[in-house]
Amino acid sequence: MLVVWRSLGTVRAGEGSNATVTEMQSFWSRVLVLVLLSFVDPSHAYRALFLAPVASKSHKNFFSGVTQALAAAGNQVTLVTPYAPKRETPNIREVVLRDADLHDYFPNAFSGNIMAPPFIVMKGSFDVCLRTLASPEVQDLLKEEFDVVLLTSFFSDCYLSVVHQLKVPFIYVSPLGLVAPQADIAGCPTFPSFSPAPVFTFDHPMSFTQRLANTLGEVVASGVFRYLIGYVNDWTCRSRGLCPDDMPHVNDMRLNSSLVILNSVKNLESPVRPYVPGVIHAGGIHCKPAKALPQDLAQWVDESGEEGFIFFSLGSAVKPSDLPEKYRKILVSVFGSLRQRVLWKWDDDSMADLPSNVRLGKWLPQQDILSHPKLRLFITHGGLLSTLESTYHGTPVLGVPVFGDQIGNMMEVQRQGWGRTLRWGEFDEDAFRKTIYDIMGNEKMLDVVQKRSAVMRDLPLSPADEVTYWVSYIVRHKGAPHLRSPVFALRWYQLYNVDVWLAVAAAACLITYLTVCVCSYCFRSFKKVKKE
Template sequence: MASLKIFQCFFLFSLLGTCFGDKILFLLPLASRSHVHVFEPLMKALGERGHEIVNLSPIVSKNMPPTVKQIQLITVDDLMGKMPDPFEQRKLGTLRAMLNSSSVEHMHTACIKLYENPQLSDVLKNEKFDLVIVDVLLNYCVLGVIPHFKAPSILVSTLAAPSYLSTFFGNRLPPSFVPCVFLKYSDQMSFLERMGNTLLDSLFAFMWERMFMLRSEEMYKKYLPNGDQLPGINEIQANSSMMFMNSHFTLNYPRPLLPDVIEVGGMHTQPAKKLPKDLDEFLSDSGKDGFIFFSLGSIVKAKEMPENSRKVFLNVFSRLKQRVIWKWETETMPDLPPNVKLSKWLPQQDVLGHPNIRLFMTHGGLLSTQESVYHGVPVLGLPVFGDQDLNVLQAERGGYAKMVEIVDITEEKLESAILELIDNPTYAQKAQTLSKLVKDLPQTPLDKAVYWTEYVLRHKGAPHLRSAARDLNFFQYYVLDVAAVLIVLLVLIIYLILCCCKTIYRRTCGKKSTRNVHLKKE
């Protein structure tokens, strides 16, 4: 085994001119398929550079170098199989759906199953790591693994990090122009919107901690070795070396970031490759009218949409000049029009990069939104949950998208939006302009992520990047304590001035009035 490792390292050395030998744990055992896709390019790139990778994930990624060891502790079905119907959840509203107690219970059940897997115990007992990279949004219940290994850590937010995550790095996001991920606001808010944004941002952070984080902390302290001695979740996050955000300033609203909070949005984007023959023939034969690509992502099952909604899509598609390629979970569908082709799986970026594509109909997941811009394709957004509303609204304000509400969709609304996006060239032009912007960078997002990962390794956690703001509470950070003292001092000074004026008035004006009285008597 040792000789094989040396050979692999020597082989990589001959290709790359270096062999690092650092050991990195990718901690994403409760990550959804889309979350894993964020990490895969970084994992592969680091493995190809000679780092030894151990990946804890519900998905076994393909085409990984031999330096990447993959351990599947639970499956995607264990994680996502019994999630509530997303279309019914949509009717509840985004915030209520995200904080739904059944969803939280489902995540905790999956976490218990994770801890009961003996492979996790083997890793905890027998492995040592130089760095831990963790998908922080869904894996709170395993954050105790970081202090267990006594290694530096990089937290990765698979969306533009909300304030309750970046705050631990001292990077508080002003609610005056950074909208809460669950609100349909832009970065230019009215007074009432700023008030609502501030209140909801604070309320959600409080509820997230009470409903999810505290229970997750109890869980890892119960299951991990010496768990009662491990620090709490807040302390673990505050001691992390760096945060990677899957965001990009041209797609997400620009925000102030400290040097240890790095934007790496679009790590997974890549030029299109040649499509499988049958798919390529269907799309290439679409001619000058082109084709439409329709996908609701990996979590939402299109086959579970209400029957009346399915018929709306079919009826509209049957009237279009364009062909439609539809990601659908079964191979057949009743009354399927001849211009529509179903597929259980599609190489999304290769389809988006096809020259005949005219429109991408998507749920508005962040990865899909990033890919549509990278390939310069207009978007019809049909958000279902999470940050998808905000993603689509940002795309709409960016001028390359339109949104249609999926739970009350009608043929008129859908057809009108499709024709507007296809027939009006400004949407495609805007998408192409943004495509040039996201590619106009000094280094690719993946190269950037690799550089900063190795930077943390080289500098033993890079503590010199940490801002003193990490140690400040809310009142200190916004100098509200200073403002309170200054206000008290100002009030006191005004009071003293008034008292002095009153005393002077009495002494001067009082004497004059007394003198006048005496003069009158005389």
């Protein structure tokens, strides 16, 4: 209760002493939650185990949002993670895995091949999954009692062994949206005819060629994820003695989740897509009203005057110093020529040729920065977490994607009209400087992103309250099998009626053939009679 009450104090005032309408709605929503919780019997609280052994630092931001929401409702949550907590939080115990930092497997993202890093990380994730599963920290958890398990959908299939041994309902938590190769875990039908894969940059509606490429890409990706990776995980896990003999195949276990929590905002998805009841959208659950900047940074920002400042960050998955020298020089030259100050996230304290208007920082409070009234532009790598934060705080962006889904994220931002994208191969001083000024001088972009921000915040329940309710629902109803999608029981050709349409086509062909035969026979008979 104390945690929930403290959350009421996070509402940030707008201009002067008046809060915005959205912030007031959020405030009274939390008051309502507090009142409702006051009638809840503490004995109904549950013990949740959140397994996130394979994750990036940005993924943990989303996972922490889910964890904190459950803990604030009085539940005991154990989070298994490679990253030590920044601070202790009531009702949360973090089990930190040793030597499991996925960033150790990240190659130089600027090596030239944008598809290489994801595959290298994928390979490394298998090792992390199995190695951490065998660790004493994880094996000791099997001796404890839990009411529900939350499991990241990010290359953690070997941890289905824990789910099987604990014999409790489990929930998938996806740090992404519901990408096609993982749609089966939610029992959702997929439609490549209008829902492009993240690796593609197709606009809606897609042409025939784009739909063909998207469909074939989905078939290949689904085959790799559902079968190749599933069979490899299952065989490896059993051969190392980490998966019990009585455990169903990994590919079957994947289809037994009670719920899927997505890092996506449903009312901002475009084009919209159908979802089954077992899919919960929690995109932006980690987004918070801004706090004041640290004093020295606040002073530096305030001294930027009317011109304001620009924020540049490549996120946590990319090591800034891996930036090729030619690109670093372009950035230094362009930043030094701007009227604005530039705040640059960099992994060192200094830079020899740093312009006087540029400030470096190893760690920076990104959300507090994004909501600052003097911020003019966010230059980002385009990760999903940064994209959601930019939307939440109403900040236009310039995307400089490096690999993976970042490209698709930024192309979507450009299509929606609240940012621009520059590829590193197109990167030169003139193009970079011109794009910066084009975005900062574009009032329409600012208007678009602020409207999207309002839509993102305008929800009947906050993502935290939504997650809290549905996880409790799954616990109360012993996995809620009545929510189970019928898609789980159907093969792909049954789901899309392929067999039905083949039968209809075959029947139509047969009827056409018989009709032609009869007509031909009648015609020949008529000619014969006529000759006689």
